[in-house]
Amino acid sequence: MRDVLIIGSGPSGWTAAIYTARAGLHPTLIASSVETGGELMKTTTVENFPGFLEGVQGPDLMAILQQQAERFGTEVIYDDAVELDLDGPVKTVRTGLGDTYTARSIILSTGSAYRRLGLPREDLLSGHGVSWCATCDGFFFTDKVVAVVGGGDSAMEEATFLTRFAKQVYVIHRRDSLRASQIMQKRAQDDPKITFVWNSTVSALLGTDQLSGVELTDTVTGEQRQLDLDGLFVAIGNDPRTELVKDQVALEDNGCIRVEGRSSRTSIPGVFAAGDVIDPTYRQAITAAGSGCVAALDAQSYLISHAVPADPAVAAQS
Amino acid sequence: MSVITTKSSTFKQDVLESDVPVLVDFWAAWCGPCRAMSPVLDEYASEHEGKVTIAKLNVDENPDIAAAYRITSIPAMKLFKNGSVVTEVVGTRPKMVLSRELEPHLD
Numbered sequence: 001m002r003d004v005l006i007i008g009s010g011p012s013g014w015t016a017a018i019y020t021a022r023a024g025l026h027p028t029l030i031a032s033s034v035e036t037g038g039e040l041m042k043t044t045t046v047e048n049f050p051g052f053l054e055g056v057q058g059p060d061l062m063a064i065l066q067q068q069a070e071r072f073g074t075e076v077i078y079d080d081a082v083e084l085d086l087d088g089p090v091k092t093v094r095t096g097l098g099d100t101y102t103a104r105s106i107i108l109s110t111g112s113a114y115r116r117l118g119l120p121r122e123d124l125l126s127g128h129g130v131s132w133c134a135t136c137d138g139f140f141f142t143d144k145v146v147a148v149v150g151g152g153d154s155a156m157e158e159a160t161f162l163t164r165f166a167k168q169v170y171v172i173h174r175r176d177s178l179r180a181s182q183i184m185q186k187r188a189q190d191d192p193k194i195t196f197v198w199n200s201t202v203s204a205l206l207g208t209d210q211l212s213g214v215e216l217t218d219t220v221t222g223e224q225r226q227l228d229l230d231g232l233f234v235a236i237g238n239d240p241r242t243e244l245v246k247d248q249v250a251l252e253d254n255g256c257i258r259v260e261g262r263s264s265r266t267s268i269p270g271v272f273a274a275g276d277v278i279d280p281t282y283r284q285a286i287t288a289a290g291s292g293c294v295a296a297l298d299a300q301s302y303l304i305s306h307a308v309p310a311d312p313a314v315a316a317q318s
Numbered sequence: 319m320s321v322i323t324t325k326s327s328t329f330k331q332d333v334l335e336s337d338v339p340v341l342v343d344f345w346a347a348w349c350g351p352c353r354a355m356s357p358v359l360d361e362y363a364s365e366h367e368g369k370v371t372i373a374k375l376n377v378d379e380n381p382d383i384a385a386a387y388r389i390t391s392i393p394a395m396k397l398f399k400n401g402s403v404v405t406e407v408v409g410t411r412p413k414m415v416l417s418r419e420l421e422p423h424l425d
Binding site: 032033034035036037041042058059078080096097126127128129131133135136137139140141210231 | 348349352355357358384389406412
């Protein structure tokens, strides 16, 4: 049986691994079969992670964190946790490939998933004009007209990135001001290829087997109009990924895993949570990393205070 | 060999005229999720030796094929049988899920 199992391979998971590995707890990290590295794998330059003077590519940052965790002996499993049993002193994780892992403590760092628009035919048009990854798909919209939905930093990053390819980039936002940071806003607003469409939501996706445009609804007047597009990039936020544990640990009303105060302790002893899955507010690489550190230290102190009692048979002989 | 690299000039022969179903993996070096999917496809191919060929097509180097099949998101995997697309998978999938999605289309 292991001391610590970490589920998830974003900044919080790797940081929890670095700390628990350095504490001699020999962590095992279940990284996912195809999503190792998490959300940052879909980004380009990260300019706000402390310590990188010139910025760092998101995928490179994740590779560095992984190497740092492995350097201290973290065992990495490229498989998906599909079933968890968190009750009691022994926690069990079953994976997609059919393996079972047990541990005395678990750190849940499952992150968050892109929020969907929730419109009819969104699935059908995904990959046919509707995209969730500008860095992957921007190339296919060379000299085309695209739009980004959203008003946060990710939306600004995507819009700015897409100007490398597209001839015109609309940013569709439901309010008349952005929640993105000043530097990201300014970069987008100064870009001649970017046009802002304020107070608007996407109310329908147009096109039968390929996106041809969207129907916009004005959030103030209720007026509707069409916007012809070749591509639509969705960046309207993320939701915590709790589907594996939602029936076992307590959640907050906002869907995040509930933790006690500033700690990472969930409603189940020995189960800790870190990163985007507990954070409805900040959701930065660095806050996730900090949160992973908290979880590692909490797990460490839990393991010390719940030390496995000596085998009574052995104790009786001595 | 169940994993091959295909390109514009050999696509017809490698994919359209193949006797065996071919899963074409449209990918690019700058696509992180594509890199993540690559080992999964390799494993899938070795487990389905003789039943399906995986053909990797770099969209950067072969934009004509990507455009012909209206690729707008990668990774995109299209399963060809007798020269036409019978199903497609867009985005990354764990091996089990990929296998389940392709199963009904393979003999």
